[in-house]
Amino acid sequence: xxxxxxxxxxxxxxxxxxxxxxxxxxxxxxxxxxxxxxxxxxxxxxxxxxxxxxxxxxxxxxxxxxxxxxxxxxxxxxxxxxxxxxxxxxxxxxxxxxxxxxxxxxxxxx
Amino acid sequence: xxxxxxxxxxxxxxxxxxxxxxxxxxxxxxxxxxxxxxxxxxxxxxxxxxxxxxxxxxxxxxxxxxxxxxxxxxxxxxxxxxxxxxxxxxxxxxxxxxxxxxxxxxxxxxxxxxxxxxxxxxxxxxxxxxxxx
Numbered sequence: 012x013x014x015x016x017x018x019x020x021x022x023x024x025x026x027x028x029x030x031x032x033x034x035x036x037x038x039x040x041x042x043x044x045x046x047x048x049x050x051x052x053x054x055x056x057x058x059x060x061x062x063x064x065x066x067x068x069x070x071x072x073x074x075x076x077x078x079x080x081x082x083x084x085x086x087x088x089x090x091x092x093x094x095x096x097x098x099x100x101x102x103x104x105x106x107x108x109x110x111x112x113x114x115x116x117x118x119x120x121x
Numbered sequence: 122x123x124x125x126x127x128x129x130x131x132x133x134x135x136x137x138x139x140x141x142x143x144x145x146x147x148x149x150x151x152x153x154x155x156x157x158x159x160x161x162x163x164x165x166x167x168x169x170x171x172x173x174x175x176x177x178x179x180x181x182x183x184x185x186x187x188x189x190x191x192x193x194x195x196x197x198x199x200x201x202x203x204x205x206x207x208x209x210x211x212x213x214x215x216x217x218x219x220x221x222x223x224x225x226x227x228x229x230x231x232x233x234x235x236x237x238x239x240x241x242x243x244x245x246x247x248x249x250x251x252x253x254x
Contacts, residue, residue, distance in 0.1 A: 019212070022205050029198065037195070038241045041251040044179050046172035066164075073157040080150060106164060113168030 014075055021072040028065035046117075053117040066110045074099045145204060145224055152201040159194060188242055195238045196231075203227040203234075 035058075040048060052058050078086075078099055086095040169175050207227045210216060216223040244252050 019209055022202075022209065026202055026206070029202070033195070033198075033238075037191070037238060039251070039253050041241055041245045042183065042249065043251065045176045069160055073153075073160050076153050077157050080154065106161070109168060110164045113164065113170070116170065116172065 014078075018072060018075050021068040021075075024064060024068040025072055028061050028068065031061050032065055050117055053114075059114075059118050062114060063111065066114075067107060070103050070106050070110070074103050141221060141224060148200060149204050152197040155197055156201060159197075185246055188246055192235075192239060192242050196235060199231045199234050203231050 035052065036044060040052075053062070078095060081095060082092055086092050166178070167175075169178060204224075204227055207216075207223050211220075211223065241252050244250070
């Protein structure tokens with residue numbers, strides 16, 4: 012039940028955060044994206060929050076969606092589903108840590 | 122089983138393709154899988170770590186093929202998002218007696234949003250500048 016609910020909660024979060032992210036990168040700053048431009052934008056802590064929420068919501072939504080598709084075809088028994096869940100949780104945490112580390116040059120202390 | 126009304130079928134040659142709903146589901150699934158792959162690639166690519174490497178990467182990405190690929194990505198995102206909104210609305214009971222209208226309204230919003238992104242991207246492709254100075 013939680014997976015069903017969180018898929019929809021993250022979906023709404025993604026729509027909001029992606030709208031902001033795509034407008035900033037794709038419309039307002041197209042052709043002007045470079046590390047300095049990103050530094051200026053991420054100096055605003057609100058934008059940092061949007062990016063981190065986007066990262067977390069996207070990772071959850073994507074891996075849960077992947078889980079749904081995989082369970083339709085291959086991971087059909089209870090034990091296999093459990094193993095898949097474990098693998099996906101590990102992958103999700105790794106991706107979240109990696110993505111936050113990637114943002115660190117811009118958001119960490121100088 | 123006898124059918125009194127003929128059902129609408131997509132003419133793809135196989136007997137199981139029975140209508141708009143199946144296409145909606147299939148495109149939802151395909152766009153979702155493509156977006157998972159894109160997400161992982163995006164996180165890895167953006168994490169080059171050093172500013173000068175990222176700047177070089179941004180310059181490399183500034184070519185027409187990749188700008189058009191970017192637009193294709195936007196289409197996948199828009200389709201997946203708007204179809205998802207339709208699903209969430211129907212979870213709440215909105216429009217459950219009007220499935221097709223719900224789908225086509227979602228598609229109309231996709232076209233409207235894509236018009237904006239397409240305009241910005243093509244302006245950039247042609248003039249080399251964005252629409253916002």
